[in-house]
Amino acid sequence: MSDPVGWFSDPLQYEFMRRALIEVVLMGAVTGAVGVYVVLRGLSFIGDALSHAIFPGIVLAFMLGHSIFLGALIFGVLTSGGIAVIAANRRVKEDSAIGVVFAGTFALGIVLISSTDNFTRDLASFLFGNVLGVTTTDIGLSAIAGAVVIALILALYKELLITSFDRVAAQAMGLPVFWLDLLLLVMISLTIVVSLRAVGNILVVAMLVTPAASARLLTDRMPSMIALSSLIGAASGVLGLFISYHHDIAAGGTIVLVATSIFGFVWLFAPEHGFVATRVLRGRLTPAAPEATIIFESPEIQTPGRH
Amino acid sequence: MTMTTTNGSPLAAPPDHEDCLVIRDLTVAYQRRVVLQHVSADIRRGQVIGVIGPNGGGKSTLLKAILGIAPVVSGAITLFGRPASAMRARMAYVPQREVVDWDFPVTVFDVAMMGRYPAAGWLRRPGPRDRDEVARVLGRVGMLEHRNTQIGQLSGGQQQRAFVARALAQEADVLLLDEPMTGIDAGTQDVILDVIEEQRRLGRIVLLATHDLVSASCACDCLCCVNERMVSYGPLDETYTPENLAKTYGGPVIMLGRTDMVGRTDRPEPMHTHHPGDHAHHHHEHENLGREHD
Numbered sequence: 001m002s003d004p005v006g007w008f009s010d011p012l013q014y015e016f017m018r019r020a021l022i023e024v025v026l027m028g029a030v031t032g033a034v035g036v037y038v039v040l041r042g043l044s045f046i047g048d049a050l051s052h053a054i055f056p057g058i059v060l061a062f063m064l065g066h067s068i069f070l071g072a073l074i075f076g077v078l079t080s081g082g083i084a085v086i087a088a089n090r091r092v093k094e095d096s097a098i099g100v101v102f103a104g105t106f107a108l109g110i111v112l113i114s115s116t117d118n119f120t121r122d123l124a125s126f127l128f129g130n131v132l133g134v135t136t137t138d139i140g141l142s143a144i145a146g147a148v149v150i151a152l153i154l155a156l157y158k159e160l161l162i163t164s165f166d167r168v169a170a171q172a173m174g175l176p177v178f179w180l181d182l183l184l185l186v187m188i189s190l191t192i193v194v195s196l197r198a199v200g201n202i203l204v205v206a207m208l209v210t211p212a213a214s215a216r217l218l219t220d221r222m223p224s225m226i227a228l229s230s231l232i233g234a235a236s237g238v239l240g241l242f243i244s245y246h247h248d249i250a251a252g253g254t255i256v257l258v259a260t261s262i263f264g265f266v267w268l269f270a271p272e273h274g275f276v277a278t279r280v281l282r283g284r285l286t287p288a289a290p291e292a293t294i295i296f297e298s299p300e301i302q303t304p305g306r307h
Numbered sequence: 308m309t310m311t312t313t314n315g316s317p318l319a320a321p322p323d324h325e326d327c328l329v330i331r332d333l334t335v336a337y338q339r340r341v342v343l344q345h346v347s348a349d350i351r352r353g354q355v356i357g358v359i360g361p362n363g364g365g366k367s368t369l370l371k372a373i374l375g376i377a378p379v380v381s382g383a384i385t386l387f388g389r390p391a392s393a394m395r396a397r398m399a400y401v402p403q404r405e406v407v408d409w410d411f412p413v414t415v416f417d418v419a420m421m422g423r424y425p426a427a428g429w430l431r432r433p434g435p436r437d438r439d440e441v442a443r444v445l446g447r448v449g450m451l452e453h454r455n456t457q458i459g460q461l462s463g464g465q466q467q468r469a470f471v472a473r474a475l476a477q478e479a480d481v482l483l484l485d486e487p488m489t490g491i492d493a494g495t496q497d498v499i500l501d502v503i504e505e506q507r508r509l510g511r512i513v514l515l516a517t518h519d520l521v522s523a524s525c526a527c528d529c530l531c532c533v534n535e536r537m538v539s540y541g542p543l544d545e546t547y548t549p550e551n552l553a554k555t556y557g558g559p560v561i562m563l564g565r566t567d568m569v570g571r572t573d574r575p576e577p578m579h580t581h582h583p584g585d586h587a588h589h590h591h592e593h594e595n596l597g598r599e600h601d
Contacts, residue, residue, distance in 0.1 A: 220457035
């Protein structure tokens with residue numbers, strides 16, 4: 001990397017690298033933004049499940065020659081509903097329901113794709129991404145899906161914020177919490193489709209979780225967390241793409257590894273919430289004086305004979 | 308009058324339902340488990356109601372039923388003559404501290420601004436008027452200087468004040484406070500009692516769920532005593548009695564010495580529930596550590 005400008009500019013003489021660059025920036029920015037909600041609401045397992053569950057939808061749409069976005073969307077909504085219905089039986093816990101549904105649908109996708117002629121190649125490109133083979137149509141579809149997701153995040157900022165932060169208050173305000181939850185799952189499904197070309201089905205969850213988790217360590221404000229997470233996602237995409245080009249390694253895996261490295265760095269060195277700041281530096285200081293004395297305990301605690 | 312009081316006497320004047328929060332024989336059940344039943348009350352504007360009872364007795368459930376987010380299986384709740392479910396924007400709610408995700412990346416100002424959301428409606432962003440109002444209520448509870456602090460960095464009392472500010476920002480007619488006096492400092496206690504008094508003067512309805520009988524006796528006009536069913540409802544001088552509290556808490560109640568920290572002398576002396584025997588103590592300690600199930 002003796003010539004940093006050339007390191008970036010040389011690969012861009014190729015059409016496929018220019019297309020790939022646009023695709024990874026779109027993917028990184030959109031997964032980063034949506035990932036904030038995945039992280040803050042503890043939906044990483046659901047995000048992983050969704051990415052597997054929409055797999056047969058993508059395969060079916062691909063085989064029938066329809067839009068893979070439509071296939072993913074239909075299966076995303078069906079799966080979300082299926083999980084809710086199965087979990088309604090109190091003998092089945094929600095995480096078990098998710099496990100049953102996502103493994104089952106993923107298996108269905110593999111069975112479906114095994115009936116195609118180019119089984120191995122198609123499967124590999126769905127599972128691990130094929131960003132260098134991205135077409136102009138793919139970019140157009142990613143851009144539209146990404147724009148829809150970002151527009152929803154901006155338009156419904158306060159509704160999504162209060163539903164994520166204080167569910168009871170959101171319900172009390174009369175917000176349709178169930179539909180907002182479903183909408184969020186649909187947004188995650190769309191995001192997964194946007195990421196399919198760049199990182200593939202298996203690693204999508206990393207792009208949904210890792211940049212947002214890094215951003216959380218860097219800021220205490222929601223808008224800046226969304227912006228930072230998008231930026232880290234896009235930067236991971238660009239850096240990972242170029243590293244994979246120069247070293248001739250898999251782009252999807254490299255992109256995720258860059259995101260993971262950024263998280264590791266931030267986790268160690270974030271100014272306020274990083275390991276060094278909280279444990280190593282602050283640990284040396286004397287602990288702060290306790291807060292104002294609590295005067296009113298519950299009456300039960302003040303019962304005589306207890307003190 | 309369907310209202311139940313300890314000695315059967317009705318409240319002072321027959322209330323005009325157009326001006327009341329009316330609860331009629333309310334029963335709430337989660338799945339098939341009934342958690343609260345036979346609650347009836349007529350609450351007029353300017354009244355402060357203390358909802359008291361043991362942990363798991365249904366205090367939070369009653370507030371949530373009024374907000375329309377607990378599964379009401381029978382009975383009715385109306386506010387100013389209309390079904391309460393259609394009047395949600397007129398009700399403000401301060402949740403129990405334990406149920407809030409304090410690591411969430413929002414500041415004190417963000418939390419208070421959420422009180423402006425119901426009036427803003429879909430898609431619209433809060434404007435300068437909303438920001439002025441939020442700044443005003445933050446000043447009211449002494450939190451303006453902390454407006455840019457993330458809520459997890461605050462003390463317990465400051466956290467409670469941030470949520471009280473959110474409720475005030477809503478300019479609601481009904482204020483529902485769930486255990487606001489738990490784990491807070493004396494300054495915050497004063498601020499909250501002050502806010503309740505102000506709401507009373509403004510003709511608003513306040514419901515205060517608490518197991519702190521001291522603050523209940525200081526702040527409230529009426530007590531609604533619940534223990535899986537409504538034990539009693541009525542003015543303080545009828546309900547704030549050792550006999551009634553014993554019935555509510557299911558055990559004998561003893562009076563402790565005066566705990567005059569709140570400075571109001573026109574109220575009966577504070578009392579505390581007493582559960583005799585080490586076994587009961589141990590049991591209760593456990594209950595206090597656990598979250599209320601409803």
